Amino acid sequence: MLSIKNLHASVEGEEILKGINLEIKAGEVHAIMGPNGSGKSTLSQVLAGNETFEVTEGEITLNGENLLDLETEERAREGIFLAFQYPVEIPGVSNLQFLRTAVNAMRTHRGEPEMNAAEFMKLAREVSKQVDLDPAFLKRGVNEGFSGGEKKRNEIMQALLLQPKLAILDETDSGLDIDALQVVSKGVNALRADDRAILMVTHYQRLLNHIVPDYVHVLAGGKIVKSGGRELALELEERGYGWLGVKDEETTPSAAS
Amino acid sequence: MKPAPTLSSAFLEPGRQSLPAPLLELRKQRGTALVDMPLPTRKTENWKYSSRHLKLTDELAATLPATGKDGLSLSLPGYRVVFHNGVMIPEASDFPDLDGIRIQRFADLDDDEAAALADRLDNTLDNRAVQMARLNSARFEDGLHIQLDKEAVLDQPLFIVHEVTGTASGSAYPRIYVDAARHSQITLVEEYLSSGNEPVMVNAVTEFMLGDGANVTSVQLVMEGENVQHIGATGVRQAANARFESHCVGFGGPLRRHDLMVRLEGEGGECKLNGVVVTQGKQHYDNHTSIEHVAAHCNSEETYRNIAADQSHAVFNGRIHIHEDAQKSNANMNNKNLLLSTGAEIDTKPELEIYADDVKCAHGATIGQLDKTSLFYLVSRGIGRREANTLLTMAFINELVEQIPVQAVKDAAQLRLNEFFDQTFEEA
Numbered sequence: 001m002l003s004i005k006n007l008h009a010s011v012e013g014e015e016i017l018k019g020i021n022l023e024i025k026a027g028e029v030h031a032i033m034g035p036n037g038s039g040k041s042t043l044s045q046v047l048a049g050n051e052t053f054e055v056t057e058g059e060i061t062l063n064g065e066n067l068l069d070l071e072t073e074e075r076a077r078e079g080i081f082l083a084f085q086y087p088v089e090i091p092g093v094s095n096l097q098f099l100r101t102a103v104n105a106m107r108t109h110r111g112e113p114e115m116n117a118a119e120f121m122k123l124a125r126e127v128s129k130q131v132d133l134d135p136a137f138l139k140r141g142v143n144e145g146f147s148g149g150e151k152k153r154n155e156i157m158q159a160l161l162l163q164p165k166l167a168i169l170d171e172t173d174s175g176l177d178i179d180a181l182q183v184v185s186k187g188v189n190a191l192r193a194d195d196r197a198i199l200m201v202t203h204y205q206r207l208l209n210h211i212v213p214d215y216v217h218v219l220a221g222g223k224i225v226k227s228g229g230r231e232l233a234l235e236l237e238e239r240g241y242g243w244l245g246v247k248d249e250e251t252t253p254s255a256a257s
Numbered sequence: 258m259k260p261a262p263t264l265s266s267a268f269l270e271p272g273r274q275s276l277p278a279p280l281l282e283l284r285k286q287r288g289t290a291l292v293d294m295p296l297p298t299r300k301t302e303n304w305k306y307s308s309r310h311l312k313l314t315d316e317l318a319a320t321l322p323a324t325g326k327d328g329l330s331l332s333l334p335g336y337r338v339v340f341h342n343g344v345m346i347p348e349a350s351d352f353p354d355l356d357g358i359r360i361q362r363f364a365d366l367d368d369d370e371a372a373a374l375a376d377r378l379d380n381t382l383d384n385r386a387v388q389m390a391r392l393n394s395a396r397f398e399d400g401l402h403i404q405l406d407k408e409a410v411l412d413q414p415l416f417i418v419h420e421v422t423g424t425a426s427g428s429a430y431p432r433i434y435v436d437a438a439r440h441s442q443i444t445l446v447e448e449y450l451s452s453g454n455e456p457v458m459v460n461a462v463t464e465f466m467l468g469d470g471a472n473v474t475s476v477q478l479v480m481e482g483e484n485v486q487h488i489g490a491t492g493v494r495q496a497a498n499a500r501f502e503s504h505c506v507g508f509g510g511p512l513r514r515h516d517l518m519v520r521l522e523g524e525g526g527e528c529k530l531n532g533v534v535v536t537q538g539k540q541h542y543d544n545h546t547s548i549e550h551v552a553a554h555c556n557s558e559e560t561y562r563n564i565a566a567d568q569s570h571a572v573f574n575g576r577i578h579i580h581e582d583a584q585k586s587n588a589n590m591n592n593k594n595l596l597l598s599t600g601a602e603i604d605t606k607p608e609l610e611i612y613a614d615d616v617k618c619a620h621g622a623t624i625g626q627l628d629k630t631s632l633f634y635l636v637s638r639g640i641g642r643r644e645a646n647t648l649l650t651m652a653f654i655n656e657l658v659e660q661i662p663v664q665a666v667k668d669a670a671q672l673r674l675n676e677f678f679d680q681t682f683e684e685a
Contacts, residue, residue, distance in 0.1 A: 071642075092655045093649070098648070102640050
């Protein structure tokens with residue numbers, strides 16, 4: 001489904017991704033782990049089409065189509081979804097309006113009729129229950145005044161509404177308490193499907209206790225330095241990143257000193 | 258050195274004489290006072306950004322013919338008064354006879370009524386600030402006098418449509434005077450429209466006198482075309498415990514200049530002034546507001562938003578003057594501005610003069626662009642660029658549009674805003 005070949009990307013002239021290769025098939029769940037600054041978030045942003053990052057080399061295809069030729073909104077319509085690490089607050093635009101506009105943009109793209117306000121309200125109420133959000137949030141501004149956990153649940157709700165082919169979850173577990181983590185994990189697990197792939201970007205392995213990946217990759221210094229199965233995440237938890245010759249200030253204090 | 262330009266005498270020759278004698282007399286006096294009036298230049302502080310957009314050719318001095326009812330836009334519901342080219346058109350107007358409320362055309366006033374009005378006309382205007390609006394008093398050719406007796410309540414909004422037709426060059430000087438006696442209540446909607454392509458000037462003045470506890474809402478929608486220079490002034494005086502609310506939504510043109518002056522003269526008075534301005538192309542819009550806290554214990558709340566696209570230019574100048582005896586005044590002014598292109602310009606200037614020591618006075622002004630991170634967030638959900646930009650721009654003014662208390666005005670403003678978004682934002 002997703003094929004990344006020799007991907008190089010830089011921001012303001014500084015190269016962050018230095019030749020990433022990754023193949024993800026439909027139905028698979030991949031986790032990308034790595035220390036801070038390894039390029040994990042950059043990879044997510046580049047996949048979604050953030051223009052702040054310049055792709056200098058390599059290719060990304062989604063079901064054979066060159067993603068790099070597409071604008072962000074076109075990628076979204078082709079089925080790329082990024083759950084943001086830091087969801088944006090947009091006062092003045094209601095969640096309801098935002099979500100309905102997004103769902104209808106997708107429907108229009110697929111040649112389906114738009115949903116009217118009443119139809120969408122019904123759908124939005126149902127889905128909001130799946131992620132344990134009070135439907136009253138629909139009337140508030142986009143993410144406005146939301147707690148960290150509410151923002152992350154809103155991201156998962158969007159994924160459930162938009163039904164992407166590839167869902168990229170950027171540090172979706174960060175800032176979540178254990179209850180919120182379970183709600184979010186339940187939502188992500190509800191996304192798992194034979195025709196959908198999930199790419200989780202995370203610093204810690206605790207999310208992987210709830211959403212069990214098929215493959216784990218370690219990203220360091222802008223490259224994937226090791227790939228393995230579920231057991232690799234557990235090994236990383238036990239041994240840190242040091243044994244891979246990778247420095248990480250946060251998880252292995254000894255390596256930082 | 259070139260001599261300073263002065264007002265051409267052609268502007269001091271009103272075309273119509275069908276007014277009661279006291280008003281003709283007043284108009285003549287005001288005209289005499291304007292002979293050789295210096296026109297604003299770049300050095301005139303309160304016209305600094307706008308003087309070069311003021312183009313008073315002699316052709317503009319002509320009185321525009323009023324054609325009557327045919328071809329006027331009469332989409333507004335409810336009570337309605339229609340002015341065409343500065344003259345009231347009775348057959349296009351429609352309002353009932355209401356107890357305690359008199360809505361009279363200037364031409365229909367008897368001499369006593371006209372003399373009483375002549376004594377009051379201009380008494381809400383600060384001559385220093387509204388130099389160009391003084392021309393209205395020397396030229397008005399018709400007008401509307403609205404009087405509410407004590408405790409009279411107009412049960413639905415009164416719409417005043419000011420339409421000008423630019424089939425020939427000329428100018429129109431509509432004039433409204435509202436006397437709202439104590440505890441009376443009215444919502445007045447003024448809509449400015451135009452048709453035709455020849456250069457036209459509209460010079461409109463509306464005055465509100467509020468008695469104790471009166472409650473007046475003024476809604477203005479300025480939507481004239483690219484051939485119209487619009488100069489407007491609104492003067493307000495409030496007695497004790499009176500409440501005044503203003504909602505202005507304006508779209509740009511070759512020149513739009515509006516002065517809004519409010520004087521809080523009795524304790525417990527309250528005013529709320531909201532404004533939205535949208536400019537595009539090479540348009541120019543200049544709002545000057547002035548709030549005078551003359552009496553103690555008054556509140557004022559002012560919120561203006563400007564949006565400028567292309568090479569357009571918007572100006573906001575907000576003055577708050579708290580007089581020495583106006584203790585316990587509470588004044589809040591907020592002006593936010595959105596630049597939609599690198600060629601657009603916005604100038605904003607809060608002016609605070611505070612002479613009392615026990616007051617709360619806050620002001621804030623910002624100028625910014627649409628937030629790129631927010632835009633990325635929206636398009637990453639499949640929302641197109643045009644729609645995403647539209648959502649973010651609407652978010653900037655939504656709060657003010659939502660507060661407009663008249664649905665027909667909200668709808669008309671939204672339609673025009675949608676045109677603006679379509680013209681301004683492109684799909685990727």
